[in-house]
Amino acid sequence: MSSNEIIVSLDIGTSRVRAIIGEISNGSINIIGVGTVDSEGIRRGSIVDIEQTVQSIRGAIEQAERMVGIHISEVYVGISGNHIQLHGSHGVVAVSNEDREIGIEDIDRVLQAAKVIAMPPEREIIDIVPRQYVVDGLDGIQDPRGMIGVRLEVDASIVTGSRTAVHNLIRCVERAELKVAGLILMPLAASQLVLTKDERAMSTALVDIGAGTTTISLFDSGHLTGTATLPIGGEHITNDISIGLRTQSDLAEKIKLKYGCAMIDLADPEQAFKVSRLGTNIEKQFSQSDLANIVEPRVQEIFQLVQAEVNRMSNGAFNGVYVLYGGTVNLPGLQELARRELDTAVRIASPDYIGVRDPAYTNGVGIIHYVYKHLRGRGGGGAGKHGTRRKAAGQAPGLFERIKNFLKEFI
Numbered sequence: 082m083s084s085n086e087i088i089v090s091l092d093i094g095t096s097r098v099r100a101i102i103g104e105i106s107n108g109s110i111n112i113i114g115v116g117t118v119d120s121e122g123i124r125r126g127s128i129v130d131i132e133q134t135v136q137s138i139r140g141a142i143e144q145a146e147r148m149v150g151i152h153i154s155e156v157y158v159g160i161s162g163n164h165i166q167l168h169g170s171h172g173v174v175a176v177s178n179e180d181r182e183i184g185i186e187d188i189d190r191v192l193q194a195a196k197v198i199a200m201p202p203e204r205e206i207i208d209i210v211p212r213q214y215v216v217d218g219l220d221g222i223q224d225p226r227g228m229i230g231v232r233l234e235v236d237a238s239i240v241t242g243s244r245t246a247v248h249n250l251i252r253c254v255e256r257a258e259l260k261v262a263g264l265i266l267m268p269l270a271a272s273q274l275v276l277t278k279d280e281r282a283m284s285t286a287l288v289d290i291g292a293g294t295t296t297i298s299l300f301d302s303g304h305l306t307g308t309a310t311l312p313i314g315g316e317h318i319t320n321d322i323s324i325g326l327r328t329q330s331d332l333a334e335k336i337k338l339k340y341g342c343a344m345i346d347l348a349d350p351e352q353a354f355k356v357s358r359l360g361t362n363i364e365k366q367f368s369q370s371d372l373a374n375i376v377e378p379r380v381q382e383i384f385q386l387v388q389a390e391v392n393r394m395s396n397g398a399f400n401g402v403y404v405l406y407g408g409t410v411n412l413p414g415l416q417e418l419a420r421r422e423l424d425t426a427v428r429i430a431s432p433d434y435i436g437v438r439d440p441a442y443t444n445g446v447g448i449i450h451y452v453y454k455h456l457r458g459r460g461g462g463g464a465g466k467h468g469t470r471r472k473a474a475g476q477a478p479g480l481f482e483r484i485k486n487f488l489k490e491f492i
Contacts, residue, residue, distance in 0.1 A: 095293030116144030268298035284401030
């Protein structure tokens with residue numbers, strides 16, 4: 082294994098836990114390891130059993146380790162959910178360099194200043210996302226490094242989450258004998274991976290349709306303006322199939338993946354399959370059209386709820402495009418049904434890396450992409466060999482230690 086920079090992401094979903102290892106080589110990202118296991122202890126995106134979640138995390142990490150032959154000690158963890166909130170903030174500092182050239186230290190200080198906001202005790206800061214910098218009154222600046230000025234300001238969005246949800250997530254990862262290098266807002270990470278320059282410039286709804294939840298994120302003029310999570314996803318389609326065909330949930334999931342179609346008009350009435358019925362040894366034959374009659378109404382409901390939530394978040398002013406990702410969007414006919422229900426342009430996005438060209442891996446790969454760009458933009462060091470972050474002297478502090486050090490500056 083070379084000494085190239087290694088970044089490891091952890092996506093803890095309702096149906097799957099995915100660990101992805103990215104290697105930074107010659108300025109580009111290569112995905113070199115993937116671990117995927119069935120998720121236990123997660124319901125509708127929330128942790129309901131610590132021990133089962135820990136075992137799922139360990140399983141995914143061990144798979145990824147075996148694929149690459151390294152030991153993973155530190156991961157970047159994705160986070161999302163209804164508890165996530167965005168808060169506008171503003172920070173101001175004086176440029177510290179004698180020659181008035183703005184450097185990394187000045188950017189770090191102005192971002193720390195923007196973090197000083199009144200926060201309820203049950204909320205915790207997860208991340209800060211700069212919207213624009215202002216140098217001596219000149220606004221609209223995205224990267225002020227190297228500019229000359231006296232006063233540096235930032236308009237930013239503070240990402241906060243429920244302290245309970247954040248601490249339970251960190252507890253699971255740490256009990257799996259891993260260090261949390263950072264928490265990354267998954268919609269933000271995914272957006273930087275899959276949205277085009279034009280999509281960032283216009284109004285775009287980024288929709289992650291997972292197993293237990295559907296997460297909606299609105300972007301306008303290149304900035305994240307809002308996020309919401311609906312308690313509905315692919316599992317509800319599976320449950321409908323289980324009830325409609327009177328069969329076990331595990332078998333219903335397999336039938337959905339093999340024969341499922343989201344639109345009745347696109348289903349093949351000649352494609353038949355047999356299903357074992359609950360409580361009997363009798364198998365009954367169904368067609369793909371029969372299955373689509375069960376699936377289409379639920380998928381319709383998902384997009385109707387998505388559209389209603391987007392209208393609520395945008396005060397009815399949304400006139401942009403939809404970009405879909407997540408494991409459920411692999412269902413045949415889903416994109417066509419989405420276009421019909423949403424009555425606008427709809428695109429399905431997935432990572433463009435060998436081995437993970439699947440919408441289900443968008444969050445995990447997005448985290449790696451975001452961390453690499455974020456660290457490079459802020460001038461931080463890369464992740465060291467085996468996914469362990471390194472500093473010039475000593476071990477990198479953990480998440481709680483960094484929060485404590487940050488608070489010391491203002492107490």
